[in-house]
Amino acid sequence: MEEIPHAPRGRPRTPAASKLAWALIALSLVSINLRPAITTVAGSMGQLEQRLGISAQTIPLLAALPVLAFGMSAPCGPWLARRLGAGRAVALAMLVLAVALTARVLLPVLMLPGTFLAGMAIMTGSVLLPQIVKANEGTGWWTGLCSMGFGLGAALGAGLIQPLQRVLGGSLQGALAMWAIPAVLGAVLILRHGGRRTEPLDPGASVLPARAFAADGSTAGAGARPRAARSVRLQRTAWAVTAFFGLQAMLYFAVTSWLTVFLVSKGLTAGNAAALLAWFSVAGLPASLLAPVLASRPAVLKIMAPGLGVLVAAALLGVLAGPAELQFVLVGVLGVVQSAGFGLAIALVVLRSAGPQTAGKLSAMSQGLGFAVASLGPLGAALLHDVTGGWDAAFWALAGVAMLLALAGYFAVNGRIVSVEEGTVPAGEARPAGVGS
Incomplete structure (x- = not known):
C-alpha cells in the first residue's frame, strides 16, 4: 500500500x-x-x-x-x-x-x-x-x-x-x-x-512490525535473534488470547440471549426489555471503537486486559441487583464494558501477533475455538435458571466467567509474542514466570 x-x-x-x-x-x-x-x-x-x-x-x-x-x-x-x-x-x-x-x-x-x-x-x-x-x-x-x-x-x-x-x-x-x-x-x-502482500517475509528479515509488543511491554525492534516457525497451538500466549476471545463471546451470547427474559422478570414490559437490549448494543459502540486504540499503548494494555474482566463481573452483578428504574443505566454500563471486551479481543489478535501470517492463524484459532466455547453461554445460563428457578445463580456464574476473563487477559498480555513465521523475535523478549511460548 x-x-x-x-x-x-x-x-x-x-x-x-x-x-x-x-x-x-x-x-x-x-x-x-x-x-x-x-x-x-x-x-x-x-x-x-x-x-x-x-x-x-x-x-x-x-x-x-x-x-x-x-x-x-x-x-x-x-x-x-x-x-x-x-x-x-x-x-x-x-x-x-x-x-x-x-x-x-x-x-x-x-x-x-x-x-x-x-x-x-x-x-x-x-x-x-x-x-x-x-x-x-x-x-x-x-x-x-x-x-x-x-x-x-x-x-x-x-x-x-x-x-x-x-x-x-x-x-x-x-x-x-x-x-x-x-x-x-x-x-x-x-x-x-484491501489487498497487500501477506506472504511470509524473507527469512533474514524481521517479521515484527513497530507496534508489536514484547512480553515486557516494550516494542519489538532492533537486536533481534532468529527463531524457527512454530505451530500457533504450541504457544501459550495463543491459548491465552483464545481463552480471552472465547470467554468474552460466551458472556456476550449469554447476555443477549436472556437479558430480555431477565428484565421482564424484573417487572419491565416486553417492549421496554427489547428496547434495553437494543440499547445494550448501541451503548457499546464507542467502547468497541476506543478499546483497541487505548490497547495500542503497552502500559494501558497491561491494565486493561485483566481489568475489563473485573468490570464485566461488577456490571453483571449490578444488573442483577439493580431495580427496574435503574436498568437503563446499568444495562448501558454492561454494554460498554462487554463491547470493550470484544474490541480488545480483536486487538489482542493483532497486537500479540508477529506478522500477517501469524495474525491469520491466531485469528482462526481464537475465533474458531472461542465461538465453540461461546455456544455454552446461553445453554449454561438457561440450565441454571431452570434448576434454581431464578436468575441469581446464572448471573453469579457469569460473573465468575468474567473473572476467568480477567485471568486470561493477564496471561495474554504478559506472554511472548505469537509467531508462526520463520524470522526473528526480540532479543530481549522476557518470559514472565508461569507464562511460556
Whole structure:
C-alpha cells in the first residue's frame, strides 16, 4: 500500500495515504456485513413461520447454526488466504454471503443450509480482518473501526428489518435479502483496496512490525535473534488470547440471549426489555471503537486486559441487583464494558501477533475455538435458571466467567509474542514466570 517511488511519467501516482484510507473503508464495510445475517433473522423470528413457511421446530435451529458454522469454518480463512491472498479470500466470502442471504429467502427450503453457509462466509471474513489490518500496519483505530463495525452491523440488522419491510410493501423476503447489496459492495471494495502482500517475509528479515509488543511491554525492534516457525497451538500466549476471545463471546451470547427474559422478570414490559437490549448494543459502540486504540499503548494494555474482566463481573452483578428504574443505566454500563471486551479481543489478535501470517492463524484459532466455547453461554445460563428457578445463580456464574476473563487477559498480555513465521523475535523478549511460548 506504499507509494511507488518511480512511477512512469504521465501516469498519476495514488498517494499512500489515499490507498490506506480506501483500505480502511473497505475493511469497515466488510465488518458491518458480518452480523446482519444473524440479527435480521432474530428480529423477524415471529414472522418466519407465517411469511416464509418455516416450521416452528426448525426456527430454534436458526439461532444455533451460525455459531456452529463459526466453530467449524474458522480454518477456511487462512487456507483461502494462502491460495488467493487475504483480500481476494474476503471478497469471495462476501460474495458467498450475498448468495446465501438471497437464496435462503427466495427458496425457504434453503433457510437452514443458507444460514449455515452465511455463517461460514461470515467467519471466513472475520478471521481474515486482523490479517489484513496487520498487513497494512493498521493502528488501533483500524482495529477499533472494524470491531465497531460488528456492533453497528448487528444493530442495523435488527433495527432496520421492520422499516425495510414497510418500504418494500410488507415483503419480509425482500427485507432479508436486501443485505446482499452491501455484501457485494464490500466484496468489490476489499478486492480493489484491501489487498497487500501477506506472504511470509524473507527469512533474514524481521517479521515484527513497530507496534508489536514484547512480553515486557516494550516494542519489538532492533537486536533481534532468529527463531524457527512454530505451530500457533504450541504457544501459550495463543491459548491465552483464545481463552480471552472465547470467554468474552460466551458472556456476550449469554447476555443477549436472556437479558430480555431477565428484565421482564424484573417487572419491565416486553417492549421496554427489547428496547434495553437494543440499547445494550448501541451503548457499546464507542467502547468497541476506543478499546483497541487505548490497547495500542503497552502500559494501558497491561491494565486493561485483566481489568475489563473485573468490570464485566461488577456490571453483571449490578444488573442483577439493580431495580427496574435503574436498568437503563446499568444495562448501558454492561454494554460498554462487554463491547470493550470484544474490541480488545480483536486487538489482542493483532497486537500479540508477529506478522500477517501469524495474525491469520491466531485469528482462526481464537475465533474458531472461542465461538465453540461461546455456544455454552446461553445453554449454561438457561440450565441454571431452570434448576434454581431464578436468575441469581446464572448471573453469579457469569460473573465468575468474567473473572476467568480477567485471568486470561493477564496471561495474554504478559506472554511472548505469537509467531508462526520463520524470522526473528526480540532479543530481549522476557518470559514472565508461569507464562511460556
